[in-house]
Amino acid sequence: MPPAPSREREATAATHRPVLVDEAVELLAPERGGLFVDCTVGLGGHAAALLARGPSARLLGIDRDPSALALAAERLAPFGERVRLVRARFSELGEHVAAGEVDGGICADLGVSSLQLDSAERGFSLQREGPLDMRMGGAEGAAGATGGAEGAVTGGGEESAFDLVNFYPEDELRRIFSEYGEERQARRIAQTIGAARRERPVETTRELRELVYRSKGGRRKEGRIDSATRVFQALRIAVNRELVELERLLGEATRLMAREGRLVVISYHSLEDRLVKHRLRSLATPSRDPVTGRPRDEERVMELLTRRSVRPTEVEVLVNPRARSARLRAAVRLPWNAQ
Ligand SMILES: C[S@@+](CC[C@H](N)C(=O)[O-])C[C@H]1O[C@@H](n2cnc3c(N)ncnc32)[C@H](O)[C@@H]1O
Numbered sequence: 242m243p244p245a246p247s248r249e250r251e252a253t254a255a256t257h258r259p260v261l262v263d264e265a266v267e268l269l270a271p272e273r274g275g276l277f278v279d280c281t282v283g284l285g286g287h288a289a290a291l292l293a294r295g296p297s298a299r300l301l302g303i304d305r306d307p308s309a310l311a312l313a314a315e316r317l318a319p320f321g322e323r324v325r326l327v328r329a330r331f332s333e334l335g336e337h338v339a340a341g342e343v344d345g346g347i348c349a350d351l352g353v354s355s356l357q358l359d360s361a362e363r364g365f366s367l368q369r370e371g372p373l374d375m376r377m378g379g380a381e382g383a384a385g386a387t388g389g390a391e392g393a394v395t396g397g398g399e400e401s402a403f404d405l406v407n408f409y410p411e412d413e414l415r416r417i418f419s420e421y422g423e424e425r426q427a428r429r430i431a432q433t434i435g436a437a438r439r440e441r442p443v444e445t446t447r448e449l450r451e452l453v454y455r456s457k458g459g460r461r462k463e464g465r466i467d468s469a470t471r472v473f474q475a476l477r478i479a480v481n482r483e484l485v486e487l488e489r490l491l492g493e494a495t496r497l498m499a500r501e502g503r504l505v506v507i508s509y510h511s512l513e514d515r516l517v518k519h520r521l522r523s524l525a526t527p528s529r530d531p532v533t534g535r536p537r538d539e540e541r542v543m544e545l546l547t548r549r550s551v552r553p554t555e556v557e558v559l560v561n562p563r564a565r566s567a568r569l570r571a572a573v574r575l576p577w578n579a580q
């Protein structure tokens with residue numbers, strides 16, 4: 242039996258606002274019917290909107306987080322047999338659908354959910370004191386069916402933020418803060434952490450936050466953001482191998498989609514968005530014939546549906562500040578290279 246969602250979780254689900262939902266559903270065009278994959282089904286916001294607009298659309302919903310899947314199962318129950326939920330990482334999508342099977346489209350709304358951010362005990366939030374965890378798949382061991390979902394994900398055994406902060410060499414921490422957080426004080430922060438953990442382990446989000454402030458001469462704000470934001474973002478990306486996950490998904494998506502399948506990706510920081518932008522551009526750009534100079538159009542795998550990224554409106558950001566950094570990019574699978 243799936244774990245019953247707690248009241249706190251239900252409240253999060255009730256107030257959860259999916260980001261750029263109208264834009265994403267419009268681009269996915271579920272009224273065409275077919276199989277859609279929501280790679281980050283989360284609390285089911287995008288999935289519900291997609292299924293409501295496409296009465297003959299079917300949905301495979303994937304998430305690595307069993308608590309999210311339990312809520313998605315409840316929210317998507319009215320769609321009955323049209324929905325299948327699987328606990329997996331989206332880099333493993335090829336194990337759940339066959340090549341060319343996804344004739345509707347693939348959607349990925351990257352990053353963490355409000356459920357994860359709002360749960361202090363998950364350790365994602367720098368505003369709430371909690372253990373240094375940050376594993377999206379949770380802390381428990383390899384799990385079987387959860388929340389009405391099938392599949393298994395290795396949860397236990399994955400390194401948590403605690404492991405990284407306390408056991409990674411200082412130089413590796415510096416690299417993580419600098420590469421994934423674009424943090425200019427990366428070296429100093431890694432050194433401060435190194436000195437602190439020689440005394441005793443760094444255990445909580447608050448302790449880590451204070452160490453970052455100390456490295457920055459007590460400065461708690463940088464412009465409008467908290468000065469520890471970049472370090473927290475970097476650790477989360479490293480713990481969950483977010484960029485590797487995204488690269489694998491982008492590498493597999495075209496193989497798994499049938500002609501006319503649509504790919505929609507919403508990202509929340511520049512590292513992700515850059516990856517999506519470059520990958521989609523390269524799939525949409527043919528090489529040129531060296532003699533005639535003409536583009537070899539038959540080589541193109543996708544056509545861009547968004548020339549520039551789509552951003553949330555001011556009204557959406559006002560209502561849902563978490564939408565602030567969102568960027569959506571989309572493309573459609575071209576007929577000629579389809580499986
Ligand atoms: C921003 S939330 C998605 C919210 C969802 N679109 C909704 O409307 O409720 C991102 C979700 O993706 C999941 N996730 C992130 N990376 C993942 C990965 N590599 N594989 C599977 N799920 C992932 C997280 O656990 C989280 O639940």
